[in-house]
Amino acid sequence: MSQNKMPAAGPLKADPVLEVRGLSVTFTRSGKEFRAVDNVFFSVEAGETLGLVGESGSGKTTIGRALLRLLTSAGTSIDGQVLYRGRDLSALSRAEMRKLRGRLQMIFQDPVSSFNPRRKVEDIVAEGLDIQGFPKAERAERIEAALAAVGFNRALVAGRRPHQFSGGQCQRIAIARALAVEPDLIVCDEPVASLDVSVQAHIINLLQDIRADRKLGLIFISHDLAVVKNVSDKVAVLYMGKIVEVGTGAQIYDRPAHPYTRTLLEAVPVVDASRKLVPERERSLKPSRMRPPSGCAFRTRCPRASDKCAEREPLLSPAPGGQLVACHHPHDEPAPGLKAAAA
Amino acid sequence: MTGARSRKPAGKPVADPQSLSEAVAAARPRLSRLRLPGGTPVEAVCAAFLLLLVLLALFVDFIPGLASPNFPYGDFSQPPDLTLNGILGTDAIGRSILSRVLYGARTSISIVFFATLISLGFGLLFGMVAGFYRGSVERAVDLYANTMASLPPILVILALVASTGSSVFTITVALGILDIGTYARVAKGGVISQSNRDYILAARAMGASDARLLLKEILPNLVPALTAIVPTLMAGLIITEGSLSFLGYGIPAPAPSWGGMIASSTDLLSRYPLLIFGPVLAIVITVYALNTVGDYFARRLSSRERQG
Numbered sequence: 145m146s147q148n149k150m151p152a153a154g155p156l157k158a159d160p161v162l163e164v165r166g167l168s169v170t171f172t173r174s175g176k177e178f179r180a181v182d183n184v185f186f187s188v189e190a191g192e193t194l195g196l197v198g199e200s201g202s203g204k205t206t207i208g209r210a211l212l213r214l215l216t217s218a219g220t221s222i223d224g225q226v227l228y229r230g231r232d233l234s235a236l237s238r239a240e241m242r243k244l245r246g247r248l249q250m251i252f253q254d255p256v257s258s259f260n261p262r263r264k265v266e267d268i269v270a271e272g273l274d275i276q277g278f279p280k281a282e283r284a285e286r287i288e289a290a291l292a293a294v295g296f297n298r299a300l301v302a303g304r305r306p307h308q309f310s311g312g313q314c315q316r317i318a319i320a321r322a323l324a325v326e327p328d329l330i331v332c333d334e335p336v337a338s339l340d341v342s343v344q345a346h347i348i349n350l351l352q353d354i355r356a357d358r359k360l361g362l363i364f365i366s367h368d369l370a371v372v373k374n375v376s377d378k379v380a381v382l383y384m385g386k387i388v389e390v391g392t393g394a395q396i397y398d399r400p401a402h403p404y405t406r407t408l409l410e411a412v413p414v415v416d417a418s419r420k421l422v423p424e425r426e427r428s429l430k431p432s433r434m435r436p437p438s439g440c441a442f443r444t445r446c447p448r449a450s451d452k453c454a455e456r457e458p459l460l461s462p463a464p465g466g467q468l469v470a471c472h473h474p475h476d477e478p479a480p481g482l483k484a485a486a487a
Numbered sequence: 488m489t490g491a492r493s494r495k496p497a498g499k500p501v502a503d504p505q506s507l508s509e510a511v512a513a514a515r516p517r518l519s520r521l522r523l524p525g526g527t528p529v530e531a532v533c534a535a536f537l538l539l540l541v542l543l544a545l546f547v548d549f550i551p552g553l554a555s556p557n558f559p560y561g562d563f564s565q566p567p568d569l570t571l572n573g574i575l576g577t578d579a580i581g582r583s584i585l586s587r588v589l590y591g592a593r594t595s596i597s598i599v600f601f602a603t604l605i606s607l608g609f610g611l612l613f614g615m616v617a618g619f620y621r622g623s624v625e626r627a628v629d630l631y632a633n634t635m636a637s638l639p640p641i642l643v644i645l646a647l648v649a650s651t652g653s654s655v656f657t658i659t660v661a662l663g664i665l666d667i668g669t670y671a672r673v674a675k676g677g678v679i680s681q682s683n684r685d686y687i688l689a690a691r692a693m694g695a696s697d698a699r700l701l702l703k704e705i706l707p708n709l710v711p712a713l714t715a716i717v718p719t720l721m722a723g724l725i726i727t728e729g730s731l732s733f734l735g736y737g738i739p740a741p742a743p744s745w746g747g748m749i750a751s752s753t754d755l756l757s758r759y760p761l762l763i764f765g766p767v768l769a770i771v772i773t774v775y776a777l778n779t780v781g782d783y784f785a786r787r788l789s790s791r792e793r794q795g
Binding site for chain 1: 621622684685686688689690691692693694695696699704707708
């Protein structure tokens, strides 16, 4: 039944929940400029998951926070547009933005620190409803429903505090808190990175079910390619604040075109040592973000770098696998063994 | 959820969620939060003493048989005896020292209490705003706190009281001004450390206003740190207020005050040394008790932080 209701694949889909056009974030600290996010484009449809992957410092978290306008304003300039159902968030007044906040929610890496230590679980889940000014009668119903959606019974959590729950349970409470205000989009910032592997699967499945049930858009931020592969319809690979490759999960994982994507896939630990991909050559250290190299930011670490890479910055263009890649010398052969390694 | 389930009493099979939750609620220890754990007997005695002092200060008028603190009730400069009014002796004009110490406690406690309200109120206001918005507000608050901390407190107080004339009101306000900087610093540090936690970001993502973030999210988390410093700073105020009276800039003469009593009994110290004990003991024990209780709160705070 759901088969024919699935939206058609391809870039031409109408009415995305969130569309990002040319988002750049620049931090200025004691006179030095630091471009954390550089001219990023993407969109998320209802019921779709976009995975944002990259190493630490690649700007993943900054993108997530910039989307929801959660970055502190001092020393930060944000350019470009973030459109929620066609409305530019940066054009909204503070009051208008506050009203809209219920529609866009966030889940954090460490659920425990994302709860006010002095609150009870019910009050944590109720917080968004309280802030958004829902009438008392409606609140109880919504809290009940949100807790039920993550497998909790309200009576069971009544009167308890977060520290009485395990990490996975706390992450479920965090999901319930986000769901209570019935958002259209949830930014999940490394939601499983602090959890045991067995619990990770549970949380990921839960997020997937909720996304399908409620037609939610999810932005799934992670450094872990294996995790992102399992959840994402679309994957964007970030390097030094730029999207270097973007496509469907299958395109990225079966035929990674950007050398950086390959590097990331090689870094996925493999149990079977014979299937481990051997890096093409030793790579140099990551260049400083304060003084990015000319041309392609990855060229100093890239085994395929040429003179052209130093002269001209590569732009996103179609790769043989069907995805978009920002590289002058993309890989065009499938990656044998990569699939197994990433799975 | 599995954890919650395993807590239900083992022998009692539960069928529907209603009775399951009741079983869970019954198994949960409820009053565990109300206990004050980890206090030594000395700390308990100190806390009890402070409580008693407050009660005495509030209800000193109703103590049967207690002489007036302002009129002589017997011979002057009598050594302590075993009557109620004479237990600490009588002063140079025959007033009961016990009565004056107790009425003095009322003066001292109310001055310290209202001064703390002033400094805590303004300190929290300035400190929280400085910690939350940083920038020039923070620099101004830092400048104020550092300036106040670098001046000898007694000089500041003397200057303030000398310029406005000494009354209970001016002394209270002057003492209140003294600690604003200290409270502001503690509040500022607390706000800065809390602001970096994800729960603030989460509340912001829900649409919380700055006022809500400060008052409903951050402020409750500052309470433990403040509970630890309030008694210690109060002890400092008792000493300062005593010194002020001793120097003659305290509560105007006929009203009883601990510092003033020490000052007047110093004149006769060589002839009637026992008469200084009443007010001195009152100050020493009160300050000791306040510091001990402050240490208790500080220790509980740090052990709670270690638990996460």
